Amino acid sequence: MKKLVTILAIVVFLTTTAFVFVQQNKRTEAARHPRIETAIKELESAIDYMEKAPDDFGGYKAQAITDSKKAVASLKQALNFRAKVDNAKK
Numbered sequence: 622m623k624k625l626v627t628i629l630a631i632v633v634f635l636t637t638t639a640f641v642f643v644q645q646n647k648r649t650e651a652a653r654h655p656r657i658e659t660a661i662k663e664l665e666s667a668i669d670y671m672e673k674a675p676d677d678f679g680g681y682k683a684q685a686i687t688d689s690k691k692a693v694a695s696l697k698q699a700l701n702f703r704a705k706v707d708n709a710k711k
Contacts, residue, residue: 650700657696664693 651658668689671682678685 650704654700654703657700661693661696664689664696668693 668686671678671686671689674682676682
């Protein structure tokens with residue numbers, strides 16, 4: 622039983638450490654690429670605005686929201702890629 626508790630404690634510790642490390646790397650990449658981070662925030666703001674807007678923008682609202690969400694996801698993937706590449710160099 623002690624062995625199982627020890628193993629679980631190690632797993633929890635490693636998982637938590639890895640999560641903190643990944644989060645720190647994401648923040649570092651955002652700081653290294655402020656224009657990408659700004660673009661993400663602006664797109665998220667635009668998405669929020671469009672979702673709350675009563676107008677359908679000539680029928681383009683749904684597609685604009687979808688495309689903006691895809692752009693945000695792509696930009697986040699780009700930052701995550703850079704973080705992984707930078708980690709591999711360490």
